[in-house]
Amino acid sequence: MKRKSKVTMNDIARAAGVSQATVSLVLNQSRNIKLSDETRQRVIGVATALGYGRLSDIHAPRNQEEIALLVSSLQSYDPFIDAVSQAREAAWNNEALLTVYEYGDDTELAKNIIRQLEKRNCVGIILASPVTTLADMSDFRGCTPLPLVLLNQRDPGSPLLPSFIPDDYANAFQVTRHLLDCGATRIAHITGESWMEASRQRLAGYQAALQQAGLPCDETLVRSTNWQFNESFSATESLLRLPEPPDAIFCASDWLTIGCYQALMLNNIRIPQDMLLAGYDDQKISEQLTPPLTSIQLPYSELGRLAVEYLCNEEDAATHVTLAGRLRVRASSTR
Template sequence: MEKKNKVTMSDIAREAGVSQATVSLILNNSRSIKLSEETRQRVISTALTLGYKKMPAPHRDNGQEEIALLINVMPSYDPFVDALSEAREAAWRHDTLLTLYDYGDDPELAVRIIHQLSQRRCAGIIIASPVTQAIDFSVFAHQTELPVVLLNVYDRAFPLLPTFLPDDRANALQITRHLIDQGATRIAHIMGDHWMEACEMRLEGYRQALLQAGMPFDEQRVMATNWSLNETYQATLALMKLPEPPDAIFCSSDWMTLGCYQALTELHLRIPQDILVAGYDDQRIADQMTPKLTSVQLPYIELGRMAVEYICSGEDAATRVRMAGRLKLRASTAV
């Protein structure tokens, strides 16, 4: 029997006609923001109807502490939502509320939120992003005496700051190794933007896997895009026009593979019989494509939990975690 997709807060928000932040507040029993009882009941009813499995028990209004998670943009559906959901659950297990603040990538707004948090019963602050990226933490430094943790973001200028990240290099390495193990000898890589260090690390993992296998690195087989379907489509067509076209393509995100699939279909190439295709980040679409897409599941559930538990346990040691994900094998690489 095919496993059903897990119901997320974004699913509940869409059905109930409210924001995901509102759903988080209600399911956390937060009273820090005034919401109508009708809205609360609608969200709870929607969650139960959709089969949301982690409905919290009512908590006493006892002045609970909160953990504030500041995110620079609220994802609708993105694998990073798993980190938010697990962080909420971890906080709940510690009898603490997780409150999300979307500061819209506006550092001034984030600083104002932090100043307000310093006046409340806040156990700590998590600064996060759905996209793995560097941030300028100096904007936030010295703004509060509360513990601060970084989730999916980092700043090398602050090496003692607790930081929890996916290991993009290791993830790309295991994907490329898998394609090699499947018999591919001319593996192409369609990447995102060069300015993103996460993309460069995926490129490094790809190169490292080729080197370890004694296979040459061919710059012609690496195509940089702006993550769009059209550019991925065009990059795939260009790759297949090479004198020795690739027999496997590793795309830097599952979303990008939609453009890749389209180009290969137009060229009458079958996946995986004629060419192997693998993605990255294991979005929902990976299991819904034809053929289903091999991808790597990022460890956001583990990282979200670890960030919260670091604060709840009162840790103060320098911690920098880079965690590899899990390779999810599907039909797009099954030969």
């Protein structure tokens, strides 16, 4: 159960010139997606050449252990997809298969899925949220004998329920500290809806960094949005109309920075010469903006892997893992 394969599906994908998803489909013998025989043979050939440890299983009858990941909702562009991808890889390396179910916040549907999983060879269940959040998991407590862990969410009322989440507080502190080190003294913060735990933690980290630097937490520099870039556009314009405008803006998501870029351009404010700018969650678009956007790369890959390994290693401790991300400094914040 604990043996790790030295060669991963990522390695095979790079060598074969295909995506990891394609490698997964071939090695899992999926026939739901039409792949050419040439592609299947190329993947198997590369896996053989690299000495992939699980290759013999491709032609063997499979009754593998399963790990189920139940997620409330999922978008392909969301950085949380990295957690799912790495969880799948970790499950495969631990001789299990990851099955993903999207239940759309329908608790009864999720409980019905769990009841079906109890009839199968299921190692455990990961209850996941694409947005870091505090959750009431009382509906799930005691509903199954299968082990449960939380991914990207935690339940303060269930201290024994293991959880794996990113540290939004530390990440926001890190971004704000970077802008201060780059010479900013009036840093604005455009955030999401205030009821969200992710928004509250990012705001708290931003404020803590300012306090540590001996700067006031000016409420006029904070703007709440509903995560839409048209709202961040309006928020940016309102910040520019202040008697003393900011010299840096920290947006609580890369998506919000799109509206910010547009508003600054229309007002002839140059990035980074006139305004430093940083985002959050390091989506693919961050490198494609002009100038490229400084952002925080969230540790979703690591968290997804750790959640799976916790179940595969049959841990029973009340584990609560909180990981900070990595600051990716780009031209938007460096003069």
